[in-house]
Amino acid sequence: MSWVMHKHHTSNGRFVITKEKVKRHEYFQAFRSNGRIVLNLVLLNEGEDEEEEDSMEEINGHDDENSGGMDSSGLES
Numbered sequence: 001m002s003w004v005m006h007k008h009h010t011s012n013g014r015f016v017i018t019k020e021k022v023k024r025h026e027y028f029q030a031f032r033s034n035g036r037i038v039l040n041l042v043l044l045n046e047g048e049d050e051e052e053e054d055s056m057e058e059i060n061g062h063d064d065e066n067s068g069g070m071d072s073s074g075l076e077s
Helices: 046-060
Strands: 002-009 015-022 028-033 036-041
Touching: none
Parallel strands: none
Antiparallel strands: 002 015, 028 036
């Protein structure tokens, strides 16, 4: 599991750095165009992943934790 560093200032002016575990980190979306690789920055919305997982569970009829360690692409995670 990866870590992400968050930096912020408190109301009294203190600078705080915290770390947080993340399941995955997809910051860029890559595709090929005119013989070149193009990277687009992916915006992360915090509640979106949970909603996506819930909808996939409804479609598949089971949760990903009990799927034998494979993700939706069929690769082991």
